[in-house]
Amino acid sequence: MADSVPLTGALDLTSAHERRPLTLEILHAWVTTVDHKKIGLMYIGYALIFLVIAGLEAIVMRVQLAVPQNSLVSPQVFNRMFTMHGTTMVFFVGMPILFGFGNYLIPLMLGARDMAFPRLNAFSFWISVFGGLLLYFSFLGGDGLYGAGNAPDVGWFAYAPLTAKVFSPGHSTDYWTLGIFLSGIGSIGTALNIVTTIVVMRCPGMKLSRMPLLVWLYLVMCFLVFIAVGPLTAAQIMLSIDRYLGGHFFDTQAGGSAVLWMHFFWIFGHPEVYVLVLPAFGFASEIIPVFSRKAIFGYPAMVTASVAIGFISLSVWAHHMFTVGMGPGANTFFTLSTMIIAVPTGIKIFNWVATLWGGNIRFTTAMLFCVAFLFQFLVAGLTGIMLSASPFNWQLSGSYFVVAHFHYVLVGAILFTIFAAFYYWFPKMSGRMMSETLGKWHFWLFLIGFHLTFDFMHIPGMLGMPRRIYTYELDRGWGVWNLIVSTGAVFQALAIACFVINLLRSYFKGKIAGPDPWDAWTLEWSTASPPPVYNFATIPSVQSRRPLWDLKHPEDSDSKYEL
Amino acid sequence: MSTASITPREQPWILPSRGVVGISCLIVAESAVFIIFVVAYIFYLGKSISGPNPRDVLDVPIVGTICLLSSSLAAYLAVGALRRNKVRICSLWLAATVLLGSIFLAGTAREWYQLIYKDGLTIRTNLFGTTFYSLVGLHATHVIVGLVMLALALTFTLFGRVSEAHAQRLDVLSLYWHFVDAVWVVVFTVVYVLGR
DSSP states (O other): OTTSOOGGGGOOOOOOOOOOOOHHHHHHHHHTOOOHHHHHHHHHHHHHHHHHHHHHHHHHHHHHHSSTTOOSSOHHHHHHHHHHHHHIIIIIIIHHHHHHHHHHHHHHHHTOSSOSOHHHHHHHHHHHHHHHHHHHHHHHHBTBTTSOOOOOOSTTTTOTTTTSTTTSOSSHHHHHHHHHHHHHHHHHHHHHHHHHHHHHOOOTTOOGGGSOHHHHHHHHHHHHHHHHHHHHHHHHHHHHHHHHHOOOTTOGGGTOOHHHHHHHHHHHHHHHHHHHHHHHHHHHHHHHHHHHTSOOTTHHHHHHHHHHHHHHGGGOGGGGOGGGOOOHHHHHHHHHHHHHTHHHHHHHHHHHHHHHTTOOOOOOHHHHHHHHHHHHHHHHHHHHHHHHSHHHHHHHTTBHHHHHHHHIIIIIIIIHHHHHHHHHHHHHHHSBOOOHHHHHHHHHHHHHHHHHHHHHHHHHHHTTOBTTOSOOOGGGSOHHHHHHHHHHHHHHHHHHHHHHHHHHHHHHHOOBOOSOTTOOOSGGGGSOSSOOTTSOSSOOOOSSSOHHHHHHOGGGOGGGGOO | OHHHHHOSSOOOOOOOOHHHHHHHHHHHHHHHHHHHHHHHHHHTTTOOSSSOOHHHHOOOOHHHHHHHHHHHHHHHHHHHHHHTTOHHHHHHHHHHHHHHHHHHHHHHHHHHHHHHHTSOOOTTTOHHHHHHHHHHHHHHHHHHHHHHHHHHHHHHHHTTOOOGGGHHHHHHHHHHHHHHHHHHHHHIIIIIIITO
């Protein structure tokens, strides 16, 4: 390609010497910014704050459950803790942190200078922030200002009729509804922005078949956000109509149906799991090849499997409802559809393993987290298949086995890859490397803590311990297991402390990274670290899936092998 | 392909318009919201434990429906006129769109007034009231939003601020308006035809 711009042209090497801006100016610049990188970082920072808060809520629960008949917190407080923990982790940690990485990385990976709608991007972020603040304001204002300490206590899926005005007086449930409603608007806005960016902002040569897998996975994830978050928003509107205007959607006294809420919630709730896990797949699909020194194995199969997961995930929601009594027809359908989704997921695991196979593997911290992800995600998938069988599910639904299963997905798969993403992209975002020593401490402590907590959590579940109980009797035989589970939480907290220290220390004192510390292949590594506001001085053009490989190895460029 | 490397230049790099893609995404998300309200309406048909029932109180809003559906055509013609840089004709069609949409909205207002004050059906009366006002109200909210934006566009054309260059933007707005009309076809069928 004679007319293509060489990728090094993306670097503007003129040095900028300006005066140091005032703190107020910096603050003003961040609040008013429409730059996708700054918004992405704000998303990530905001999510990290909530990660610590929701983590502390989990610690409160684990301390309470560590020994039988503990009375550290009251049943009411325990209810608030698990409600806030779940709601915060899903809506104000998981979604924002993934949108943050998406915001930061997608334009860079596509060779674009910003998202398609920069102002919508800022709006979506700030509306999500407002939602999170509203949710936490309920601690103060949930009962009117004098009745402090009344956060939502209806569980993260807020089953009807518990949410009716009679059973949940005060305003705490309304704060829950409004917080989620606003976060939903923000999510739809950002998803719309990401899809549009992917469709219309790709640099010349970046065909759909050449996009990095992470971008593909975000594309599928955003379509799921449209289809899944819409119903949740609708259900929240209905709940508000019930609570404020005296409607009867979920009012069982007037013929309303509690099961309808369950359907509406899980039509959102199950695709939501895939909304969270697909970007995690994206991180793994970028990091594993780079540290195996091989191109990803089976790119077309990976894309197909991702799209297939997206489709199938829309038809599995009622496996959360086997104990409701939907009848044999529905039970069979949802059992089968849930089992089928394991097929494309299995294809992905095989492809990651095949990428590792014969590779020159470098066990950096990011890679360690990805390898752990592969194992843990496999186990999470296997307990998922167990739970998808409706007769098995009847026994264990609503027990700690289910809690252990979905934490295996959310922590063992999603949080592990998010940590991998931090170690991998932190040099790009800050210009400095994270400490590998602290990183290894973080990894091993977290791995031990994770397995202590969530492996052993399966056992009290099988012994019959229901979820959401605030304490249990001595003679149940759950005490030892719960103590082990709670001990694991301590290790996890220590690991998170290592991580936070590592983030802060590396930001100020880390080794200078340079534009491409990992010898990677996607476009974000072709520009400076951190990238300038305009990302690329000249818009790059690409000829293959690994543009930087082509640049570094012109004698053996990928474009020669493209179909 | 070996032939590809011989080809001197690739096809020119043209990507779709950002507005059209954006509004399409919004339409997908909004459709999901409407589907849930429609499902709730259908699910609760005939489950009210007290009257009034749809058959007793609902009249088919034929005039309003004709107006709303033809407003879509007017919006389409407005965009077409702007593409040919005929701003005057464009504002004429935009005015027609706003007028027809307003007639529809007035029809809904009249219907609601009668339902509330003559038939005593409010959102708290029974399940029919709850689902009916929510579904039709959600649609009417979208009509209002559309009308405000169309009226803005009309004002801009009247003050000579609009040219051929804005055709794409007006097209985005018209897509939203077509969506609102298409939703009405579903709502009309479910509420006034099948559900009565």
